[in-house]
Amino acid sequence: MSSAVSPAASEVLRQAARRRTFAVISHPDAGKSTITEALALHARAIGEAGAVHGKAGRRGVVSDWMAMERQRGISITSAALQFAYRDVVVNLLDTPGHADFSEDTYRVLTAVDCAVMLLDAAKGLEPQTLKLFQVCRQRRIPVITFINKWDRPGREPLALLDEIEKGTGLRATPVTWPVGIAGEFHALVDRRTDGTTAFRRAPGGATTATEEHLTATQAAARYGEDWRRAVEELELLALTGADHDQQQFLAATTTPVMFGAAVANIGVRQLLDILVDQAPAPQARPDTDGGQREIAAPFSGFVFKIQANMDPAHRDQIAFVRVCSGHFTRGMTLTHATTGRPFATKYAQQMFGQSRETIDDAYPGDVIGLVNATALGIGDTLYEEQAVRFPPLPAFAPEHFAVLRARDASKFKRFRRGVEQLDAEGVVQVLRSDRRGDQSPVLAAVGPMQFEVATQRLQTEFAVPTALEPLPYEIARRTDRDGEERLRTAAGVEVLTRARDGALLALFPNPWRMRAIANQHPDVTLEPLLADS
Numbered sequence: 230m231s232s233a234v235s236p237a238a239s240e241v242l243r244q245a246a247r248r249r250t251f252a253v254i255s256h257p258d259a260g261k262s263t264i265t266e267a268l269a270l271h272a273r274a275i276g277e278a279g280a281v282h283g284k285a286g287r288r289g290v291v292s293d294w295m296a297m298e299r300q301r302g303i304s305i306t307s308a309a310l311q312f313a314y315r316d317v318v319v320n321l322l323d324t325p326g327h328a329d330f331s332e333d334t335y336r337v338l339t340a341v342d343c344a345v346m347l348l349d350a351a352k353g354l355e356p357q358t359l360k361l362f363q364v365c366r367q368r369r370i371p372v373i374t375f376i377n378k379w380d381r382p383g384r385e386p387l388a389l390l391d392e393i394e395k396g397t398g399l400r401a402t403p404v405t406w407p408v409g410i411a412g413e414f415h416a417l418v419d420r421r422t423d424g425t426t427a428f429r430r431a432p433g434g435a436t437t438a439t440e441e442h443l444t445a446t447q448a449a450a451r452y453g454e455d456w457r458r459a460v461e462e463l464e465l466l467a468l469t470g471a472d473h474d475q476q477q478f479l480a481a482t483t484t485p486v487m488f489g490a491a492v493a494n495i496g497v498r499q500l501l502d503i504l505v506d507q508a509p510a511p512q513a514r515p516d517t518d519g520g521q522r523e524i525a526a527p528f529s530g531f532v533f534k535i536q537a538n539m540d541p542a543h544r545d546q547i548a549f550v551r552v553c554s555g556h557f558t559r560g561m562t563l564t565h566a567t568t569g570r571p572f573a574t575k576y577a578q579q580m581f582g583q584s585r586e587t588i589d590d591a592y593p594g595d596v597i598g599l600v601n602a603t604a605l606g607i608g609d610t611l612y613e614e615q616a617v618r619f620p621p622l623p624a625f626a627p628e629h630f631a632v633l634r635a636r637d638a639s640k641f642k643r644f645r646r647g648v649e650q651l652d653a654e655g656v657v658q659v660l661r662s663d664r665r666g667d668q669s670p671v672l673a674a675v676g677p678m679q680f681e682v683a684t685q686r687l688q689t690e691f692a693v694p695t696a697l698e699p700l701p702y703e704i705a706r707r708t709d710r711d712g713e714e715r716l717r718t719a720a721g722v723e724v725l726t727r728a729r730d731g732a733l734l735a736l737f738p739n740p741w742r743m744r745a746i747a748n749q750h751p752d753v754t755l756e757p758l759l760a761d762s
């Protein structure tokens with residue numbers, strides 16, 4: 230075989246090497262919207278597509294996807310912000326802020342190469358962050374930790390490191406270290422260069438903070454006791470070997486830790502530098518045949534997110550595709566791996582928040598939005614030339630269950646089509662059993678608001694009014710045919726089949742019932758599901 234790489238393939242390799250694709254994981258209120266805006270401020274948004282959505286009235290651009298979203302003032306839409314920083318193209322994949330849509334966030338994490346774990350300095354590692362971190366760990370995604378709100382009173386930095394290590398199992402390797410405690414913060418020491426940068430706050434994060442570089446002597450004279458303590462802590466870090474090691478970071482066993490204040494734009498440039506210098510570029514992606522799709526192979530990508538009705542005036546649906554290999558050019562005809570049918574890409578867009586624009590080119594790591602791609606389901610693969618199929622996206626542990634019925638039996642056909650569509654998009658998980666029949670599937674969700682989205686969409690898009698009857702279950706475990714048979718007569722458990730992947734799920738009303746049944750039936754398989762709490 231010739232080892233010569235074609236000019237087209239070498240351009241793909243070059244472009245992929247300068248891509249960084251990541252998402253921010255955090256507990257609500259830790260500052261995700263703020264840091265997104267601050268990152269974009271430092272960088273040059275490509276194609277002016279930098280309309281970041283934030284809370285109503287604050288940052289101007291609020292997605293108006295559904296009336297529900299507006300009423301609640303939360304953002305459900307999810308897409309990618311692309312910007313250039315130094316010589317790199319950064320793709321920041323947005324994740325819904327509300328925990329009820331964490332299933333969407335989990336799926337976004339299948340499309341990134343790295344995650345930034347954002348913590349509030351006063352709160353440390355919060356439950357939602359930890360849950361999202363577990364998904365990163367399962368995927369072995371390298372995680373960079375950013376401790377935010379250092380301009381406000383918070384915890385001791387060493388105590389925070391301790392909590393991170395205990396909670397995540399990762400070794401914390403600080404890249405920057407604060408001079409001055411949370412709330413009385415003066416400067417950051419860069420442990421890689423030993424340089425000290427003092428910041429003058431920029432109010433409201435509207436502009437980048439002014440930076441001043443100090444020598445150790447200047448810092449000692451200026452900060453006295455605070456400097457002495459920082460030096461002591463830095464010595465401690467050096468003695469315990471808490472140093473960045475690129476191999477261990479990429480193997481997801483350590484996490485570089487940074488301190489800052491997104492609202493004042495402090496530490497944000499340092500975060501971008503770490504992303505560019507240390508975060509991984511896109512790599513070959515494993516396929517279902519046990520092989521992998523090389524970056525320079527012909528185009529391939531998979532759908533990680535489907536968003537319906539982003540534009541109420543058009544009632545459309547967008548499938549977001551993460552590019553895994555090759556060069557995407559708008560208008561190219563791809564193959565949809567699930568059906569084997571050709572798929573035209575005339576309407577490819579790049580979007581974030583409300584703004585959309587037509588995209589002409591994309592490379593590995595980039596995200597493209599395919600408009601009106603109703604044939605595509607969540608996790609589906611698209612490819613050019615050489616066939617490939619990526620593994621289906623994992624389904625996550627649902628904690629809410631309800632029976633869905635059409636209020637009007639004559640609309641059953643539409644009801645069924647609607648339910649199938651919502652399942653394909655991953656809006657909810659659909660569970661079925663012979664006992665309940667097709668007329669009354671069970672909807673399963675990670676957060677109850679997913680149900681509201683499902684029933685609203687059945688009403689508005691399929692004109693089927695439905696009724697939901699909550700079921701008293703809160704835990705699902707994966708079982709098998711044998712388990713289904715044995716649990717058939719047990720009280721307080723029901724086994725259903727998940728439509729999407731045929732998995733058999735045993736549903737229990739509470740952990741005690743589950744344990745009791747597991748004790749009575751020690752041979753029955755009851756496995757936890759992904760991101761189970």
Ligand code: G4P
Pocket residue numbers: 255256257258259260261262263264284287326377378379380381489490491492493
């Ligand atoms: P989220 O997307 O993670 O939910 O958080 P968001 O950025 O909306 O930030 C939550 C709150 O925390 C906001 O205050 C925001 O201004 C504040 N915040 C974010 N980063 C920092 C920081 O570095 N330092 C400090 N002191 N505050 C920060 P809010 O009162 O909810 O909104 P606003 O009225 O201030 O905009």
